[in-house]
Amino acid sequence: MSELQTELRQAQQPLxxxxxxxxxxxxxxxxxxxxxxxxxxxxxxxxxxxxxESGSGKTVLSRSLMGLLPHSNTITSGSVKFEGxxxxxxxxxxxxxxxxxxxxxxxxxxxxxxxxLMKIGQQIAEPLNLHLDMSHADARATAERxxxxxxxxxxxxxxxxxxxxxxxxxxQRAMIAIxxxxxxxxxxxxxxxxxxxxxxxxxxxxxIGEQRRDxxxxxxxxxxDLGVVAGHTDEIAxxxxxxxxxxxxxxxxxxxxxxxxxxxxMRSIPKLEDPSHTRLATIPGxxxxxxxxxxxxxxxxxxxxxxxxxxxxxxxLRQAEDPxxxxxxxYPVGSPEFNQREAELNNGAVPVTLEAR
Amino acid sequence: MAITLLFAVSALTFGAMNxxxxxxxxxxxxxxxxxxNPKSVKLxxxxxxxxxxxxxxxxxxxxxxTGFVRGDMGVQFSTDGQPPVTELLKxxxxxxxxxxxxxxxxxxxxxxxxxLISASRADKLVxxxxxATTFMLVALPGFALxxxxxxxxxxxxxxxxxxxxxxxxxxxxxxxxxxxxxxxGLPAAAIYQRLLRTDLITTLQEDFILMxxxxxxxxxxxxxxxxxxxxxxxxxxxxxxxTGALIGGSIVVETVFRIPGIGSTLVEAVLxxxxxxxxxxxxxxxxxxVLINLLIDVFYSIIDPRxxx
Amino acid sequence: xxxxxxxxxxxxxxxxxxxxxVKKTLGLAFWICIGWLVLMVLVAVLAPHLPIPDxxxxxxxxxxxxxxHAPSAAHWFGTDKDARDVFSRTVxxxxxxxxxxxxxxxxxxxxxxxxxxxxxxxRGWCDRIFSFMFLVLLxxxxxxxxxxxxxxxxxxxxxxxxxxxxxAVAPVxxxxxxxxxxxxxxxxxxxxxxxxxxxxxxxxxxxxxxxxIPMSALALLGMAVAIVAEGGLAxxxxxxxxxxxxxxxxQLGSDSSRTLQHQPWxxxxxxxxxxxxxxxxxxxxxxxxxYFDVKEISL
Numbered sequence: 001m002s003e004l005q006t007e008l009r010q011a012q013q014p015l016x017x018x019x020x021x022x023x024x025x026x027x028x029x030x031x032x033x034x035x036x037x038x039x040x041x042x043x044x045x046x047x048x049x050x051x052x053e054s055g056s057g058k059t060v061l062s063r064s065l066m067g068l069l070p071h072s073n074t075i076t077s078g079s080v081k082f083e084g085x086x087x088x089x090x091x092x093x094x095x096x097x098x099x100x101x102x103x104x105x106x107x108x109x110x111x112x113x114x115x116x117l118m119k120i121g122q123q124i125a126e127p128l129n130l131h132l133d134m135s136h137a138d139a140r141a142t143a144e145r146x147x148x149x150x151x152x153x154x155x156x157x158x159x160x161x162x163x164x165x166x167x168x169x170x171x172q173r174a175m176i177a178i179x180x181x182x183x184x185x186x187x188x189x190x191x192x193x194x195x196x197x198x199x200x201x202x203x204x205x206x207x208i209g210e211q212r213r214d215x216x217x218x219x220x221x222x223x224x225d226l227g228v229v230a231g232h233t234d235e236i237a238x239x240x241x242x243x244x245x246x247x248x249x250x251x252x253x254x255x256x257x258x259x260x261x262x263x264x265x266m267r268s269i270p271k272l273e274d275p276s277h278t279r280l281a282t283i284p285g286x287x288x289x290x291x292x293x294x295x296x297x298x299x300x301x302x303x304x305x306x307x308x309x310x311x312x313x314x315x316x317l318r319q320a321e322d323p324x325x326x327x328x329x330x331y332p333v334g335s336p337e338f339n340q341r342e343a344e345l346n347n348g349a350v351p352v353t354l355e356a357r
Numbered sequence: 358m359a360i361t362l363l364f365a366v367s368a369l370t371f372g373a374m375n376x377x378x379x380x381x382x383x384x385x386x387x388x389x390x391x392x393x394n395p396k397s398v399k400l401x402x403x404x405x406x407x408x409x410x411x412x413x414x415x416x417x418x419x420x421x422x423t424g425f426v427r428g429d430m431g432v433q434f435s436t437d438g439q440p441p442v443t444e445l446l447k448x449x450x451x452x453x454x455x456x457x458x459x460x461x462x463x464x465x466x467x468x469x470x471x472x473l474i475s476a477s478r479a480d481k482l483v484x485x486x487x488x489a490t491t492f493m494l495v496a497l498p499g500f501a502l503x504x505x506x507x508x509x510x511x512x513x514x515x516x517x518x519x520x521x522x523x524x525x526x527x528x529x530x531x532x533x534x535x536x537x538x539x540x541x542g543l544p545a546a547a548i549y550q551r552l553l554r555t556d557l558i559t560t561l562q563e564d565f566i567l568m569x570x571x572x573x574x575x576x577x578x579x580x581x582x583x584x585x586x587x588x589x590x591x592x593x594x595x596x597x598x599x600t601g602a603l604i605g606g607s608i609v610v611e612t613v614f615r616i617p618g619i620g621s622t623l624v625e626a627v628l629x630x631x632x633x634x635x636x637x638x639x640x641x642x643x644x645x646x647v648l649i650n651l652l653i654d655v656f657y658s659i660i661d662p663r664x665x666x
Numbered sequence: 667x668x669x670x671x672x673x674x675x676x677x678x679x680x681x682x683x684x685x686x687x688v689k690k691t692l693g694l695a696f697w698i699c700i701g702w703l704v705l706m707v708l709v710a711v712l713a714p715h716l717p718i719p720d721x722x723x724x725x726x727x728x729x730x731x732x733x734x735h736a737p738s739a740a741h742w743f744g745t746d747k748d749a750r751d752v753f754s755r756t757v758x759x760x761x762x763x764x765x766x767x768x769x770x771x772x773x774x775x776x777x778x779x780x781x782x783x784x785x786x787x788x789r790g791w792c793d794r795i796f797s798f799m800f801l802v803l804l805x806x807x808x809x810x811x812x813x814x815x816x817x818x819x820x821x822x823x824x825x826x827x828x829x830x831x832x833x834a835v836a837p838v839x840x841x842x843x844x845x846x847x848x849x850x851x852x853x854x855x856x857x858x859x860x861x862x863x864x865x866x867x868x869x870x871x872x873x874x875x876x877x878x879i880p881m882s883a884l885a886l887l888g889m890a891v892a893i894v895a896e897g898g899l900a901x902x903x904x905x906x907x908x909x910x911x912x913x914x915x916x917q918l919g920s921d922s923s924r925t926l927q928h929q930p931w932x933x934x935x936x937x938x939x940x941x942x943x944x945x946x947x948x949x950x951x952x953x954x955x956x957y958f959d960v961k962e963i964s965l
Contacts, residue, residue: 099572497941602808627816642807
């Protein structure tokens, strides 16, 4: 096959193919099923948002995909294919060729994720030295260019500064610069804006989006905030209790969401149009115990629309009207049972979750 | 603050020596008690004059301090006062210093790789064995270790000479100091290794280590360039602070291996009740100790980029 | 993974290395060590009544080259250069070491603990003075201080014990002070105060029990250090005079290389027993410390 044909072939196949990924941890309490059967695909240049609460398994998912979890006490199964090649379970030695080069990660807290005792320039230059074998001078020049790409002012001065000398937003930009250094094809952004001010959040997301388009890079954006994924993703996957409960192209999800959990997430975002002193809508209860997950649908104990079937049988992932939209729910939004309960609630019935019953 | 401390220490020591002890008795022996004999009385008067014992205590302290600071540590009580204390110590201090430096060097060189290996294989067999080893090294008294090692390596295996001889050429003397330095260095290495290992393990949990991993940095490089750097501060602090304990250890080691340094001199002087010598040595040791602590504080503020000036 | 698990009962992360061994039980090894220590105490206390040879008697064997002979059925640890039975001397040596160790740490805890609690509770001048005292004491390497004090005072058992106790005062004091300050700020003390409790009552009834726990966890460790220190002093010839001590025995067995080479048992049996005792104290003390979760002290 000619090079052109190989490239074409590569451009057409999905960058990331995940089938039935499970990540379990052995702990004193038992086996924690942090990720319990997740399947998804990601094409080149696209952005996938993974949304869920704390404890939903979204961070474990992103780290499992990248292979960063320590080997001891971790059991993974399923398949993760990157550019057609299986990477799940590969030893660290082989993964290191990919890390920083083909795939990299931006972490949540830039203050603790950057080495406090190393200059910014050195931290950017490290993967350049390692993977691209750059000379000291070249690496420094590239690092400076990268800092400018991520819009850090006075780039050359910043190279010799330490992380604590930069503001929170700048630190996050620096981390993005580090992640982009060797031009990866896949970027994981694990709650990149959670630790930042609201004003800075938008800038960072915009930056990531720009870089994605300029470099034709795929991005996996992990967050608990539906608002974050709304404007910046092509597809959204919603996680709950270690399982994928809904997946759809972004516009489809917001227009036709099926799973009541997704709807609750939507409703819990405070909106500017709401009158002042509107009560924040919350989802009652707590995330499920991942060692002994509930039988049936994992969200059922907290779902205002749940019925008996939800507690005993786990709903499979089904396709919705749009072929790219799948969801796992017995009585999704729009179904007769859902509408009936919705009417009851609107008439003032107090929502009683199955947990309370 | 340090100066106040030193004054307090020296005053306390000086006071203790002169109040709790009986200098006159130590100089003259039983003659000091013999006040009936006119010859003895004369000797007593002379001694009192020579050693300033007729002056009040604070004055004596003042005299001693001014002398000490100028380098004059007085005259020995025994051996007719020769050589003067300062000369005696000048000759002996370098040996102890060499011993301590060599010991610290060995301790540092041994403990760092040891800690790195243990931290990177935490809880595995290698780590468990080394935890047991450090525990035993710390539990074993210094003199016991000295004897055991002397028996094994000098007597049984003959790898090292048995004692130190001051008249041998420099290189030979250095080699003679090797086994004693190991005896001093090993327990220190055990302490350093434990602390460094714990520190490294804690550092390895930090977020920036995961970040470095995600860049493709190899495990050994992570250990050296990222983890070790953070742990260096507390490591250096501990090394400095342990010097004091090592001085105590050197006393015993010098005795076992017959090295004429200030440690063994201290013991001899104590057995002879030779106060000026004891006083001088104790003061030197305490001063060094306080100075080292001071240096560490200064060092800290210079090196750590996070500490604001 | 830093802000993840606010509400989640599970933090979905694998257990960190180095944490595996934090068990909440004392363990079999602990009890074995305690057993050894109890045995040592019993043997030491009952020494005069035990069927062992007289430690001061000379057991020269007729037809033997030198007075000292190797371990045998009659003399389990052999005899030393004056043909004295090493086993019974070791047994008697235990009496000095254990007594000194115990009194030293008791004294250190009593004095150091009191000063520390007072410093931590009353703060101000009290704290400044006591902390300064601790600092002065800590300016000397411990063995040096001990040696200096033995030069000035007599060599009776009680004196030596108190000298070593003085060594313990500063570390114990600092720990007591730190723990007191930690607890004195807590609500239950303020609550008691608001009910009108007087200072003394506060100290004794509210603070003392809380401070006593970490301190007593360190009693075993402190005793180990004291016994080692006494051994060192004895080795140098500066411990209790006219007594059989382990350090003294070791010194006799090692002062000439020839003795060490040809009659190693004279030094090594006492070394062995000393090591086992100190090791047992250290190990047991360490288990207690992790059980109660206290930070380290060292002399």
